[in-house]
Amino acid sequence: MQVGIDSFAAAFDENSLAVNPAERLRQLVQQIEHADEVGLDAFGVGEHHRREFLDSAPAVILGAAAARTQRIRLTSAVTVLSAEDPVRAFQNFATLDLLSRGRAEMIVGRGSSIEAFPLFGFRLEDYDELFAEKLDLLLTIRDHEHVQWSGKHRPALTGQGVYPRPVQNPLPIWLGVGGTPQSFVRAGQLGLPLMVAIIGGEPRRFRPLIDLYRATGMQHGYSAEQLKVGVHMLGYVADTTQEAAEHAEALGGVSRISFQMNAASLPQVKMMRAIDAIGARVLPALHQAETDTGK
Amino acid sequence: MQVGIDSFAAAFDENSLAVNPAERLRQLVQQIEHADEVGLDAFGVGEHHRREFLDSAPAVILGAAAARTQRIRLTSAVTVLSAEDPVRAFQNFATLDLLSRGRAEMIVGRGSSIEAFPLFGFRLEDYDELFAEKLDLLLTIRDHEHVQWSGKHRPALTGQGVYPRPVQNPLPIWLGVGGTPQSFVRAGQLGLPLMVAIIGGEPRRFRPLIDLYRATGMQHGYSAEQLKVGVHMLGYVADTTQEAAEHAEALGGVSRISFQMNAASLPQVKMMRAIDAIGARVLPALHQAETDTGK
Numbered sequence: 001m002q003v004g005i006d007s008f009a010a011a012f013d014e015n016s017l018a019v020n021p022a023e024r025l026r027q028l029v030q031q032i033e034h035a036d037e038v039g040l041d042a043f044g045v046g047e048h049h050r051r052e053f054l055d056s057a058p059a060v061i062l063g064a065a066a067a068r069t070q071r072i073r074l075t076s077a078v079t080v081l082s083a084e085d086p087v088r089a090f091q092n093f094a095t096l097d098l099l100s101r102g103r104a105e106m107i108v109g110r111g112s113s114i115e116a117f118p119l120f121g122f123r124l125e126d127y128d129e130l131f132a133e134k135l136d137l138l139l140t141i142r143d144h145e146h147v148q149w150s151g152k153h154r155p156a157l158t159g160q161g162v163y164p165r166p167v168q169n170p171l172p173i174w175l176g177v178g179g180t181p182q183s184f185v186r187a188g189q190l191g192l193p194l195m196v197a198i199i200g201g202e203p204r205r206f207r208p209l210i211d212l213y214r215a216t217g218m219q220h221g222y223s224a225e226q227l228k229v230g231v232h233m234l235g236y237v238a239d240t241t242q243e244a245a246e247h248a249e250a251l252g253g254v255s256r257i258s259f260q261m262n263a264a265s266l267p268q269v270k271m272m273r274a275i276d277a278i279g280a281r282v283l284p285a286l287h288q289a290e291t292d293t294g295k
Numbered sequence: 296m297q298v299g300i301d302s303f304a305a306a307f308d309e310n311s312l313a314v315n316p317a318e319r320l321r322q323l324v325q326q327i328e329h330a331d332e333v334g335l336d337a338f339g340v341g342e343h344h345r346r347e348f349l350d351s352a353p354a355v356i357l358g359a360a361a362a363r364t365q366r367i368r369l370t371s372a373v374t375v376l377s378a379e380d381p382v383r384a385f386q387n388f389a390t391l392d393l394l395s396r397g398r399a400e401m402i403v404g405r406g407s408s409i410e411a412f413p414l415f416g417f418r419l420e421d422y423d424e425l426f427a428e429k430l431d432l433l434l435t436i437r438d439h440e441h442v443q444w445s446g447k448h449r450p451a452l453t454g455q456g457v458y459p460r461p462v463q464n465p466l467p468i469w470l471g472v473g474g475t476p477q478s479f480v481r482a483g484q485l486g487l488p489l490m491v492a493i494i495g496g497e498p499r500r501f502r503p504l505i506d507l508y509r510a511t512g513m514q515h516g517y518s519a520e521q522l523k524v525g526v527h528m529l530g531y532v533a534d535t536t537q538e539a540a541e542h543a544e545a546l547g548g549v550s551r552i553s554f555q556m557n558a559a560s561l562p563q564v565k566m567m568r569a570i571d572a573i574g575a576r577v578l579p580a581l582h583q584a585e586t587d588t589g590k
Contacts, residue, residue, distance in 0.1 A: 029362060054390070054458070056386040056458055063354075087414060155415070157414070162344075163306075165316070
């Protein structure tokens with residue numbers, strides 16, 4: 001099981017005081033660098049378009065992180081695809097994939113950060129149709145250098161090439177989901193890896209939805225290996241190792257667990273210690289648990 | 296006078312052979328790092344959307360460069376603004392400005408890289424109207440955190456905030472121009488610094504256009520300091536110092552000269568030597584010339 005961190009670039013600290021924005025991004029890049037050093041598998045940066053956050057352009061932030069890291073995978077968490085042009089989104093993450101030598105990933109979501117809709121001229125009531133259409137285009141671009149595509153919410157493509165092409169083929173694209181059954185079905189139909197946001201409550205209540213995802217995926221001819229499940233959860237790490245292992249078990253096996261940190265901007269020393277703790281305690285314990293159970 | 300380099304990320308070498316794309320971007324970031332070390336003032340990365348280039352997302356590439364440099368200014372050269380959403384463009388470069396602690400700039404242009412128009416669903420015949428409208432929005436976003444704006448080619452903004460805000464206020468935005476008199480007038484009317492692409496022929500033939508820019512700017516109440524002129528020219532550096540000083544003189548004073556290199560992908564060792572040469576010979580000679588003339 002891979003272990004990661006998802007972070008927002010919050011513009012305010014725990015006491016609602018504004019932080020120095022340049023310093024905040026510098027610290028975020030340092031955190032990603034440190035997570036790489038201690039052996040974490042993935043680091044995700046959120047996307048928001050409001051005053052409380054500094055992360056409207058995650059690919060640019062991750063570009064900086066790519067230049068200071070060696071092994072860690074770099075991902076959006078999550079790309080607000082409904083309000084984005086899939087051509088630009090693919091170009092940004094393909095560029096990140098080149099800069100990081102094959103370590104870029106995207107998690108794409110339907111309805112997070114809804115302030116993006118009016119900002120980019122989309123209607124919130126179209127959010128499901130927008131997402132379905134844009135995901136279709138994004139996956140078409142991933143599969144084809146030259147794109148034939150038409151839809152309702154974006155001008156048609158009539159064979160134009162989309163560049164650069166990424167190192168990874170295919171570039172990993174996860175579907176980020178909350179609790180909507182339809183989203184689990186969609187991920188299964190498309191054979192996309194699933195990233196489940198478990199923000200509160202008992203993880204095991206997601207088991208039926210994850211089973212639905214796997215069953216749908218199998219019906220559509222995808223292998224168990226393609227139907228990966230990741231879990232995104234709140235957590236300040238300390239006592240979560242045992243919990244994480246239990247959750248993974250309860251959900252029928254999990255490929256990645258990612259801890260959401262820094263919804264407010266924590267002091268840098270706390271964040272660095274939390275990253276240390278994941279590297280020193282959580283990773284070895286999870287790997288040991290996997291060895292013990294032969295997984 | 297500032298001295299810079301503009302580079303494309305070409306996907307092919309001098310012999311039209313494909314280069315390794317990840318390696319090519321790594322080398323480009325190394326070049327920017329080296330240009331920073333030898334004291335160059337600015338490094339620009341082009342934007343293209345075709346198979347021959349890897350630079351469709353310059354802000355992501357410059358994000359990587361921001362994480363490895365200390366003083367050098369990082370700029371697009373040029374942003375294809377006519378085919379871009381100004382909100383995203385501003386977000387990308389504001390993020391770069393935070394990551395680089397106030398070293399980001401944009402050069403925006405009207406008609407370069409025309410392959411971007413069909414790719415993003417715009418009509419090439421609208422290119423002047425598109426550019427005027429999008430430049431207006433970009434400058435409005437630069438001046439106002441909350442934006443009231445409406446136009447023909449992009450959904451209206453009715454007070455939405457655009458974030459993050461950059462370190463530099465205002466974020467430097469140059470107008471990139473070729474030989475069209477109307478473009479020089481536009482830059483003067485808006486009081487924007489002017490980046491003149493001199494690709495062939497005698498630089499002094501641009502003098503009347505630059506005078507027109509300065510006169511227009513003065514008429515609109517801008518100071519000589521605001522009406523900066525930069526020159527972007529081809530050049531492999533060796534014998535260009537004297538030439539550069541002469542050109543600056545012929546054009547009535549130039550704030551920045553930027554050498555276009557690497558339209559094809561030169562071997563890395565050649566590029567690094569050229570950067571060395573600029574740092575070791577061009578910079579001191581130009582600074583000496585400025586001291587001699589009291590500028």
